[in-house]
Amino acid sequence: MSVLVVAGTGSGVGKSVVTAAVAALAVARKAEVAVVKAAQTGVGAGDDGDVDRVMRLSGVRTTFELGRFPDALPPAAAARAAGLPPVSMSAAVTLVRELSESNRLVLVEGTGGLLDRYDEDGATVADLARTLRAQVLVVVSPGAGTVNDTALTLEALAHRGARPRGGRHRAVARRARARGALRRRRPGDAGGAAPGRRAARRGRCAARA
Numbered sequence: 310m311s312v313l314v315v316a317g318t319g320s321g322v323g324k325s326v327v328t329a330a331v332a333a334l335a336v337a338r339k340a341e342v343a344v345v346k347a348a349q350t351g352v353g354a355g356d357d358g359d360v361d362r363v364m365r366l367s368g369v370r371t372t373f374e375l376g377r378f379p380d381a382l383p384p385a386a387a388a389r390a391a392g393l394p395p396v397s398m399s400a401a402v403t404l405v406r407e408l409s410e411s412n413r414l415v416l417v418e419g420t421g422g423l424l425d426r427y428d429e430d431g432a433t434v435a436d437l438a439r440t441l442r443a444q445v446l447v448v449v450s451p452g453a454g455t456v457n458d459t460a461l462t463l464e465a466l467a468h469r470g471a472r473p474r475g476g477r478h479r480a481v482a483r484r485a486r487a488r489g490a491l492r493r494r495r496p497g498d499a500g501g502a503a504p505g506r507r508a509a510r511r512g513r514c515a516a517r518a
């Protein structure tokens with residue numbers, strides 16, 4: 310039904326943790342939730358990616374990765390470096406639309422910052438959000454320079470006709486944790502311990518041209 314794109318001002322700002330927090334709140338309300346990572350970079354085959362952490366933290370069982378590339382680069386560059394086809398935005402649109410027919414909420418976590426490129430035509434997660442008519446949750450870091458980064462990101466969103474849902478940072482995760490919705494964490498998941506449930510139903514889409 311609803312599609313929410315979780316974008317950020319950059320890499321490592323907390324998109325996955327916020328995605329897990331939103332998912333956990335929805336799961337706690339018994340909603341069917343699917344999580345899509347648009348492109349996973351900087352992770353090798355067989356290693357845990359963002360969707361694995363989101364599953365552990367939130368209990369969501371339906372997750373997809375649209376492409377996986379080992380170099381920690383923006384998706385288009387990472388695909389080029391690996392000699393693989395880039396993530397197809399049209400495939401992403403099709404998958405998210407299909408998922409939105411059977412799930413109350415589809416969360417799409419972007420890769421890097423809002424304007425990182427997914428293919429050689431320069432498609433971004435902002436374009437994906439606009440095509441899907443999805444709202445965009447902008448995750449920002451609490452560090453120095455964040456006001457500028459946030460303003461630039463929101464301006465870019467507005468310029469592309471995408472719909473900001475509102476800026477968030479780690480307060481969302483705190484709220485979910487306070488409500489007991491966010492599962493306990495394992496090392497590497499913002500500290501803590503204890504495994505969560507593995508995916509029972511999980512798809513990983515190969516990168517397609």
Ligand SMILES: Nc1ncnc2c1ncn2[C@@H]1O[C@H](COP(=O)(O)OP(=O)(O)OP(=O)(O)O)[C@@H](O)[C@H]1O
Pocket residue numbers: 317319320321322323324325326327359419420421479480482483497498499500
């Ligand atoms: N609420 C939080 N409290 C403590 N640490 C956090 C919180 N949110 C995120 N972190 C930590 O910050 C780091 C980056 O978070 P996260 O992986 O969610 O960022 P990201 O934007 O998804 O990164 P990427 O660009 O790699 O997808 C991680 O080490 C994570 O554990």
Ligand SMILES: [Mg+2]
Pocket residue numbers: 323324325326359418
């Ligand atoms: Mg992430």
